[in-house]
Amino acid sequence: xxxxxxxxxxxxxxxxxxxxxxxxxxxxxxxQALVTEYFIKGxxxxxxxxxxxxxxxxxxxxxxxxxxxxxxxxPKGSSH
Amino acid sequence: xxxxxxxxxxxxxxxxVAAPQAFAAGAPPSNAKKGTFTSVDMESRTAxxxxxxxxxxxxxxxxxxxxxxxxxxxxxxMVSLSDAGGKEVVTEISVMFIGLTMGKLIxxxxxxxxxxxxxxxxxxxxxxxLTPSMMSLGAPGAVAVASNMAHKFPKAMVGTYKxxxxxxxxxxxxxxxxxSSILGVQxxxxxxxxxxxxxxxxxxxxxxxxVFVVILVVVGGFVLKDAITGGSGAEGDEKERKLAxxxxxxxxxxxIHFKKADVRLSMWVTVPIGFATGLLAATIxxxxxxxxxxxxxxxxxxxxxxxxxxxxxxxxxxxxxxIQWALSGLVDIRLTLLILAASLFGVQLGAIxxxxxxxxxxxxxxxxxxxxxxxxxxxxxxxxxDELGVMAISPGLAGVLxxxxxxxxxxxxxxxxxxxSSAMIKGIIQSRVEEREAAAAAGxx
Numbered sequence: 001x002x003x004x005x006x007x008x009x010x011x012x013x014x015x016x017x018x019x020x021x022x023x024x025x026x027x028x029x030x031x032q033a034l035v036t037e038y039f040i041k042g043x044x045x046x047x048x049x050x051x052x053x054x055x056x057x058x059x060x061x062x063x064x065x066x067x068x069x070x071x072x073x074x075p076k077g078s079s080h
Numbered sequence: 081x082x083x084x085x086x087x088x089x090x091x092x093x094x095x096x097v098a099a100p101q102a103f104a105a106g107a108p109p110s111n112a113k114k115g116t117f118t119s120v121d122m123e124s125r126t127a128x129x130x131x132x133x134x135x136x137x138x139x140x141x142x143x144x145x146x147x148x149x150x151x152x153x154x155x156x157x158m159v160s161l162s163d164a165g166g167k168e169v170v171t172e173i174s175v176m177f178i179g180l181t182m183g184k185l186i187x188x189x190x191x192x193x194x195x196x197x198x199x200x201x202x203x204x205x206x207x208x209x210l211t212p213s214m215m216s217l218g219a220p221g222a223v224a225v226a227s228n229m230a231h232k233f234p235k236a237m238v239g240t241y242k243x244x245x246x247x248x249x250x251x252x253x254x255x256x257x258x259x260s261s262i263l264g265v266q267x268x269x270x271x272x273x274x275x276x277x278x279x280x281x282x283x284x285x286x287x288x289x290x291v292f293v294v295i296l297v298v299v300g301g302f303v304l305k306d307a308i309t310g311g312s313g314a315e316g317d318e319k320e321r322k323l324a325x326x327x328x329x330x331x332x333x334x335x336i337h338f339k340k341a342d343v344r345l346s347m348w349v350t351v352p353i354g355f356a357t358g359l360l361a362a363t364i365x366x367x368x369x370x371x372x373x374x375x376x377x378x379x380x381x382x383x384x385x386x387x388x389x390x391x392x393x394x395x396x397x398x399x400x401x402x403i404q405w406a407l408s409g410l411v412d413i414r415l416t417l418l419i420l421a422a423s424l425f426g427v428q429l430g431a432i433x434x435x436x437x438x439x440x441x442x443x444x445x446x447x448x449x450x451x452x453x454x455x456x457x458x459x460x461x462x463x464x465x466d467e468l469g470v471m472a473i474s475p476g477l478a479g480v481l482x483x484x485x486x487x488x489x490x491x492x493x494x495x496x497x498x499x500x501s502s503a504m505i506k507g508i509i510q511s512r513v514e515e516r517e518a519a520a521a522a523g524x525x
Contacts, residue, residue, distance in 0.1 A: 035413060036156060036177050040114060041132060042409030049230055049411040050402060056417055057234030057424060064425045075246055075435040076511050
């Protein structure tokens with residue numbers, strides 16, 4: 001049995017996740033002054049770094065997972 | 081299911097009680113202030129400082145060690161203050177946010193990737209090299225610890241999710257370990273503070289390095305021996321499990337059944353193991369180096385289940401730790417996200433890798449990393465002894481030892497990267513060949 005073919009939907013999903021990830025990183029790195037101003041205020045502002053870390057782990061984590069899948073790097077027993 | 085829900089709820093309640101004092105890598109410094117210098121007067125050795133959490137600027141006295149170049153105007157800095165005769169004196173100034181050049185960016189990405197790979201594979205790793213790496217790029221120590229912590233919990237979360245899907249995580253064991261570890265961390269921090277107050281920061285460094293080296297050599301040596309003897313036959317494996325069997329014989333209620341680990345243990349055995357893990361984690365800052373071997377040799381879980389469960393422990397501990405550090409506003413989110421960017425790939429790749437290897441490969445990687453990291457810390461002991469005045473070494477030798485220490489860390493990462501990738505590639509190729517053969521056999525019938 002050959003390797004399962006990646007569906008078009010997976011490619012589209014990966015592309016969207018990739019675009020969202022890149023845009024998010026771009027927004028963050030192009031607004032460094034703003035980010036460093038508010039993220040270190042402490043107190044209630046602590047939600048900013050925690051929330052951002054969680055947001056990136058979901059978006060970028062899902063993107064990374066899809067990319068590895070497309071590259072054929074999948075756990076044992078799932079390639080057929 | 082109902083019992084599992086009750087366990088989870090009990091764990092959450094205990095966490096809420098323990099959380100306010102829970103710092104998985106020591107407490108954020110209380111004598112540090114963040115803000116900006118607006119003017120400086122070197123004649124009177126004072127500077128006007130606007131703190132981020134204050135309305136009005138204050139005039140601070142500069143300590144003897146502070147030079148004009150140290151006082152960077154209009155830049156966000158972190159100052160360490162000491163209380164001298166009722167007046168606060170600035171003893172150290174560090175720029176909070178390092179400028180990110182392309183070189184630093186790439187360095188962070190590479191270290192983040194390998195750290196993630198290691199974490200996904202053996203359940204921990206990364207912190208021992210990420211924090212010093214960020215510091216060598218110029219980030220203040222507290223910011224490096226905070227930024228690493230904030231990247232650790234989302235990474236561990238993704239890793240736990242992946243390995244949970246592969247059926248490797250023992251949720252109940254992970255939660256019990258995490259809570260008892262957090263309690264252990266409290267005592268660990270108290271011991272650390274006592275040593276710091278008695279022998280100062282060099283004494284504390286020496287103590288940490290000593291404990292670090294002894295534990296890593298003993299535990300790492302034990303794991304290595306098991307990986308070598310246990311890999312060739314069941315005999316070695318059986319011998320190493322003696323300890324776990326003895327633990328399982330203790331039948332003081334309440335007994336907890338750990339389904340994935342496939343053991344039934346008394347709570348009076350499990351909680352002390354977690355507590356000891358936390359106690360040591362607070363000292364050596366790499367809890368997984370104790371937690372994973374603890375779950376293998378004392379609880380009796382397989383290396384695959386132990387390393388996967390450690391990710392859950394890392395997530396719970398990292399999450400609470402991050403909240404504490406974020407509350408004190410020390411997380412440099414740019415550093416956090418840069419390491420996270422690469423480590424999210426690494427951690428998933430490492431997790432996939434575990435499905436292709438046997439227990440023995442995980443033990444081998446773990447032992448190799450632990451022993452090499454022990455070298456990196458061990459070579460610095462003469463430097464600390466020199467600073468304490470116990471022995472004298474030349475500045476040249478101190479520099480050489482420093483660079484040996486740094487390169488040992490890089491070697492540890494590279495070794496782990498090579499073993500994991502080659503085991504994984506071998507596993508994938510073998511699995512594809514087997515699938516093809518099976519398909520050919522099925523087609524031929």
